[in-house]
Amino acid sequence: MKKIGFIGIGLMGFPMAKNILKAGYSLKAFNRSPNKAEQLKEFGAEITTSIDDVVNNSDVVITMLTDDTAINEVMDSPNFLENLKSSATVIDMSSVKPTTATKYGNNLKSKNIKYLDAPVSGGTIGAEEASLAIMVGGEQDVFNEAFDVLKAMGNPTLVGPVGSGQVSKLANQIIVGLTIGAVAEAITLCEKAGANPNKMIKALSGGWADSKILQTHGKRMIDKDFTPKGRTSVHLKDMNNILECANSHNTHLPISNLVKEMYKTLVNNGQGETDHSSLYKEIERINKK
Structure with missing residues (x-):
């Protein structure tokens, strides 16, 4: 059975690594602050x-880090590059720019990784329940080889060549960010x-406007419980990456731009x-003007 190395044991990395262990793989874990991994x-x-x-x-090395800076720090490190087995597969499950994924894909390919x-x-x-949506960029045979490891954490789908996973994640974050904004306005209007916003959510169940975001983030907004499950600062990073990617393809995303400005404020x-459901607070602030 494949030996797994897992870098980044945070809010997401911990349950993901736990599910790989539950699936019977041997796993070595590394985190900058060791107590999280313990x-x-x-x-x-x-x-x-x-x-x-x-x-x-390690046969498979998985990275689950905060952002491009953290990924650069690991993947540019001689300690990382020089200790990889020649037959190893590196799977970056962090959310980074598509250009970052392409850079490391090419860099590692040149070393036969x-x-x-x-x-x-x-x-x-989703990480706890091993039901994550996993958007994968890469070659079909590499995906096939890594499928069982990925399946231990959720539902993997190959969407195209290296970098496509990150583009799909940006598409995901457009829908999440914009829908959080729509739900915040709907709750505010009620x-x-x-x-009664709770009754409104119940009334909309099963209709066209129903969604996980309406059910979970809507509830958080009503309860004014903004304990971080997905942080606002991370969603702002995603919105910036969305617009940078769009600009590089001469594409205008006006609604994403508006939501990005709200997250920035x-x-x-x-x-x-x-x-990130605290976008509700920005609607609240605008209404207090």
Whole structure:
């Protein structure tokens, strides 16, 4: 059975690594702050203290890091590159720019290392339940080879060549960001006009406007519970990446641009660490003007 090296044991990485262990794989874990990784021991993980250790002798190396800066730090590191097995596959499950995925795909290919970009959607709940949507960019045979490992974390789909996974994730984040905005306006309208927003959500169940975002994020907005499941600062990063990708293809996304500006204001007003459903607060702020 394949040996897995997992880099990045955070809110998402922890349950994802746990599900790989549950599927019977041996897994070595590395995290910059080791205490987060320590808890994986009880599920059978080996905790390593360096990049060299986690990469060394692993058949598949999975990275699940915050952003491009964190990925660059790992993938440009000689400790990472020099310790990869020649037959290894690197799977980056972080959400980064498509250009970042393409860069490392080409870089690793030149060293005979296989690469997939495989960002995810479904949040911490999807990570816990192993029901993540996994959007994969890469070659068919590499995808086929890695399928069972990916399947332990959710539902993988190959969407095109390297970089396509990240483009699909950006498409996902357009829909999530814009829908959060739509739900925030719907809740606000109900509150202002005297309709019960909880009953509105129930009434819309099963109709065209129903969605996971209406059901989960709508509830958070009504309860004013913005404990982070997906952080506002991360969604702002995604919206910036969406617009950068669109601009590079001479494509205008006017609604994404509007939502990006709203997330930017939220972050500037100290809401970067709240849940991305706190876009509701920006609608609230606009109405207090």
